[in-house]
Amino acid sequence: MQMALVIDAGKCTGCKQCELACSYVKEGEFNPAKSRIRVFDFHQDARFVPYTCTQCDEAWCQQACPVNAITTNERGVKEVHDSLCVGCKVCTIACPFGTVNYNASTGKVIKCDECGGDPACVKACPTEAIVFMDVEQAGFDKMRQWAAKTDNAASAGQ
Amino acid sequence: MHHVILGAGPAGVIAADTLRKQDAEAQITLISGEPEPPYSRMAIPYLLSGQIDEEGTYLRQDQGHYRNQGIDVVHARAGGVDSENKNLALEDGTELSYDRLLIATGASPIRPSVEGLNLPGVHSCWTLADAREILDRALKGDDVVLMGAGFIGSIILEALVSRGVNLTVVEMGDRMVPRMMDETAGAMLQRWCESKGVNVLTGTQIREIDRGKNRVDVELSSGKSIPAKLVVVAAGVAPNISFLEASGIKTGQGVTVNGFLRTSAKDVYAAGDVAQGKDMSTGAFSVLAIQPVAADHGRIAALNMAGYQTPHEGSLNMNVLDTIGLVSSSFGAWEGVKGGDNTRMSDEHAYRYLRLEFDGDRLAGAQAVGLTDHIGIARGLIQTGLRLGRWKDILMKSPERLAEAYVATAQGISTP
Ligand SMILES: Cc1cc2nc3c(=O)[nH]c(=O)nc-3n(C[C@H](O)[C@H](O)[C@H](O)COP(=O)(O)OP(=O)(O)OC[C@H]3O[C@@H](n4cnc5c(N)ncnc54)[C@H](O)[C@@H]3O)c2cc1C
Ligand code: SF4
Ligand code: SF4
Numbered sequence: 046m047q048m049a050l051v052i053d054a055g056k057c058t059g060c061k062q063c064e065l066a067c068s069y070v071k072e073g074e075f076n077p078a079k080s081r082i083r084v085f086d087f088h089q090d091a092r093f094v095p096y097t098c099t100q101c102d103e104a105w106c107q108q109a110c111p112v113n114a115i116t117t118n119e120r121g122v123k124e125v126h127d128s129l130c131v132g133c134k135v136c137t138i139a140c141p142f143g144t145v146n147y148n149a150s151t152g153k154v155i156k157c158d159e160c161g162g163d164p165a166c167v168k169a170c171p172t173e174a175i176v177f178m179d180v181e182q183a184g185f186d187k188m189r190q191w192a193a194k195t196d197n198a199a200s201a202g203q
Numbered sequence: 204m205h206h207v208i209l210g211a212g213p214a215g216v217i218a219a220d221t222l223r224k225q226d227a228e229a230q231i232t233l234i235s236g237e238p239e240p241p242y243s244r245m246a247i248p249y250l251l252s253g254q255i256d257e258e259g260t261y262l263r264q265d266q267g268h269y270r271n272q273g274i275d276v277v278h279a280r281a282g283g284v285d286s287e288n289k290n291l292a293l294e295d296g297t298e299l300s301y302d303r304l305l306i307a308t309g310a311s312p313i314r315p316s317v318e319g320l321n322l323p324g325v326h327s328c329w330t331l332a333d334a335r336e337i338l339d340r341a342l343k344g345d346d347v348v349l350m351g352a353g354f355i356g357s358i359i360l361e362a363l364v365s366r367g368v369n370l371t372v373v374e375m376g377d378r379m380v381p382r383m384m385d386e387t388a389g390a391m392l393q394r395w396c397e398s399k400g401v402n403v404l405t406g407t408q409i410r411e412i413d414r415g416k417n418r419v420d421v422e423l424s425s426g427k428s429i430p431a432k433l434v435v436v437a438a439g440v441a442p443n444i445s446f447l448e449a450s451g452i453k454t455g456q457g458v459t460v461n462g463f464l465r466t467s468a469k470d471v472y473a474a475g476d477v478a479q480g481k482d483m484s485t486g487a488f489s490v491l492a493i494q495p496v497a498a499d500h501g502r503i504a505a506l507n508m509a510g511y512q513t514p515h516e517g518s519l520n521m522n523v524l525d526t527i528g529l530v531s532s533s534f535g536a537w538e539g540v541k542g543g544d545n546t547r548m549s550d551e552h553a554y555r556y557l558r559l560e561f562d563g564d565r566l567a568g569a570q571a572v573g574l575t576d577h578i579g580i581a582r583g584l585i586q587t588g589l590r591l592g593r594w595k596d597i598l599m600k601s602p603e604r605l606a607e608a609y610v611a612t613a614q615g616i617s618t619p
Contacts, residue, residue, distance in 0.1 A: 109495040111243035131249035134523045141583030147575045
């Protein structure tokens with residue numbers, strides 16, 4: 046069983062509680078700019094899309110890192126190790142989803158790590174637009190499918 | 204099956220790890236031409252700025268990694284390849300036979316024909332050995348001249364500034380990073396550097412370097428002469444292919460490869476800075492000497508070596524640069540494509556700039572200064588060729604809505 050963040054944008058009302066919870070848990074401040082999850086706001090359409098790292102199989106960020114500061118843990122989550130990260134930002138241009146971001150105040154990068162298996166955004170979301178569940182059950186998230194398209198190589202033997 | 208990987212930079216190390224993942228039984232030899240454990244050149248600037256020590260540059264932090272993976276690391280230099288008999292000649296006189304060979308020897312700095320480049324106090328910044336020299340010589344308050352403000356030069360610039368030296372940068376092009384960004388961005392970077400106390404001389408050449416007392420004198424095309432304790436040369440790099448001259452392996456700008464990173468010789472592959480791989484923006488085969496390409500090449504070449512036919516569809520040229528706190532990036536066909544449209548947003552005062560280049564309604568290239576949020580989306584959009592439809596028109600007016608355009612297009616949201 047592999048647990049993952051599953052996002053149903055249709056249920057999102059744009060309250061942005063997830064952004065606040067994330068920045069608070071991760072940075073100790075209510076600052077959406079430092080949240081690992083972002084809600085895109087298409088107000089004319091009344092559509093809101095929570096957006097974060099899908100822990101994609103290709104892990105472009107991890108592959109591009111020159112000092113091995115990003116590793117995949119036993120749950121398939123790609124984690125940045127601050128003690129190793131030199132802040133070169135290569136991962137921020139390598140991730141085709143733009144979900145690793147540079148944090149100028151620390152000189153390191155930030156990305157979703159699913160809070161070690163207990164994601165704060167899920168707890169903060171009042172409408173279950175973000176849930177943490179078994180991916181097999183949830184079916185594939187759309188974002189993950191684009192990941193495959195972005196791959197340079199047919200992932201033979203991977 | 205004996206896989207020999209020549210070169211222990213990121214391309215070589217990723218290839219070795221990938222081969223091991225695919226084949227638990229194969230014999231894997233990784234040859235490094237330098238005495239240190241396999242390391243990452245691009246971590247050198249952070250060694251210079253004191254953020255990490257030498258160990259922090261190692262590609263694998265776990266000392267036992269190679270032993271645990273059954274990868275034999277050999278420190279030796281190759282002098283030639285006999286592709287007929289599948290033999291590698293090492294400079295120490297020994298030979299090594301291979302079943303499959305990966306050439307991942309990277310590149311070396313170009314030494315322009317300027318008199319005095321061999322004087323003590325003049326160094327490239329390419330290896331850990333170079334870094335030690337620079338660490339010794341570039342101390343707080345020292346006069347340092349940097350030759351070249353290309354992408355690598357500008358990264359070194361940042362590291363030198365962090366050491367508190369008195370820095371002059373000499374670039375013969377009309378702007379900083381001329382092969383990474385346009386005039387607007389280059390001028391912005393220059394203005395920023397100057398505001399931080401760095402002396403940037405563009406459109407200027409170093410004519411000659413003369414020996415002085417405990418220093419060198421750098422003679423410029425402008426007629427000026429500047430004294431320096433250290434001159435750092437960053438005038439471009441060229442692939443390490445000279446040892447292949449008699450090998451029968453075809454080379455051009457770098458080692459010639461096909462769409463599977465295979466060379467002209469049987470069972471010989473090439474990857475990284477040394478390989479002339481496919482550029483997805485131009486469709487041409489050219490050397491793209493950047494870390495992410497070395498990583499991609501290493502992985503894909505290794506899959507092919509392990510017997511999994513894996514095409515390399517082409518790499519995207521992309522760079523990110525931090526210049527004393529001003530972050531800039533460029534992607535793909537940032538200069539535009541024939542018949543395409545472009546849009547620009549610029550705020551000189553705030554040091555912000557964004558230029559997008561389109562091919563029809565697809566993103567073909569991008570460059571950004573002072574904008575970092577979700578910037579990787581530029582790569583995703585260019586590489587997937589996602590059709591932006593109506594969002595292209597929105598971006599033409601508001602290029603800063605790039606991330607929104609991506610998310611909306613992918614979610615099927617068509618109105619802004
Ligand atoms: C200061 C600096 C900063 C950089 N910053 C960035 C950056 O920010 N972003 C980015 O994308 N790229 C950056 N780069 C470039 C990046 O480091 C290279 O693209 C990358 O290292 C290429 O990897 P590679 O494995 O192809 O070659 P290399 O890392 O050059 O490795 C080549 C290996 O081959 C060995 N070798 C060479 N010749 C022989 C021989 N005859 N016999 C045996 N072994 C041999 C070498 O010893 C070495 O082990 C930077 C480079 C430098 C120097
Ligand atoms: S940050 Fe990007 S590249 Fe890294 S795992 Fe997440 S989606 Fe993949
Ligand atoms: S910014 Fe940090 S995590 Fe990202 S590639 Fe550079 S060293 Fe690795």
